[in-house]
Amino acid sequence: MCSTKKQRLAHAILPCNAARTAVKGDTEPAGTLTISAVESLCTYRLSPVLAAYRSRYPDVQLILRTGICATMRREVLGGEVDLAFTLEEPGVDERITFERLLDEPMLILVQPGHPLTRKDAIYPHDLEGETVLLTEPGCRYRSMFETALASAGVQTMTMEFSSVEAIKQCTMAGLGVTLLPEIAVASEVERGMLSVVPWRGPDIPVITQMLWHRDKWMSPALKAFIEMSRELIGPFEESSFAVL
Missing domain, CATH: 3.40.190.10 (Periplasmic binding protein-like II)
Structure with a gap:
């Protein structure tokens, strides 16, 4: 088997934090979930998600890291984090699943x-x-x-x-x-x-998106966090400021 196929199989069989992730029964979220996000999203977008998730799933240990987009993509590919939230243009990488959440003025x-x-x-x-x-x-x-x-x-x-x-x-x-x-x-x-x-230069299109390894095992804890993020990080209201 070529090395690329071995790596893809490894990601499918051995999820991030596999040794530390436990599942109560087969569906109740438990174990450890590692999330990475840029500072702005951690402070202003993810805080309500984290609070609601912690309240609903107290058996999941959440580990939150902050960083820059380039580093987070490497961490996703390397299996160091389960889920990342970036603030950038729409991502394209066949190894990563990108899900657009909302535009960010x-x-x-x-x-x-x-x-x-x-x-x-x-x-x-x-x-x-x-x-x-x-x-x-x-x-x-x-x-x-x-x-x-x-x-x-x-x-x-x-x-x-x-x-x-x-x-x-x-x-x-x-x-x-x-x-x-x-x-x-x-x-x-x-x-x-x-x-x-009032900036009238080139557009700087930025979105909030979440990303995870395309071949990653979707644990109940990870699935629940993704669903809650979709629910709570809603469409951005029309800005009252002069935006780009």
Whole structure:
């Protein structure tokens, strides 16, 4: 048997955490479930899912990791996590099952009173010479934003952070311009702590999606988490902000 077939068979027979996963009877979720998600989704999308799941299935031990999309795909393929939630463009990989949950509006943000807030429309060239606050490499919406600026020949200064919360605080303090998901900044925008500028550059289409290995054994615990995620991560309401 070729190595590829052996690997596919191994994934089908030996699920992630197989040695640690128990099933009460044949259908009641139990054991350990490892979930991976980007920081924004962990904070603003998954928290109600985790709370409801923990209440309904107390015999399942949940392990939650945060990371970047590129790393999570490798973890899914390597069997290190059972299920991942990413914030990026729709995924394509024949080894992975991707399920789109909802669109995620992205916002260009600055400190209230920033000169960019006085413009009716913002194009890539308007960011020439600005300091741009970015998430760490491997974040897909960062890559799309950088590509949009580079394609227009725009030169910027950059500051890199591993935390979305740090980016928000530094943007509010006037350190620069940033791009973040609306879900992560809605409260600050509503309270006037951050201002949205009307971006008219290239679209940055981002979605919330969950993914798992195509050949993975679907334990009762994993099936239940997927179903609950479909139920609780519903369609995004129409934004009240000026979005991309």
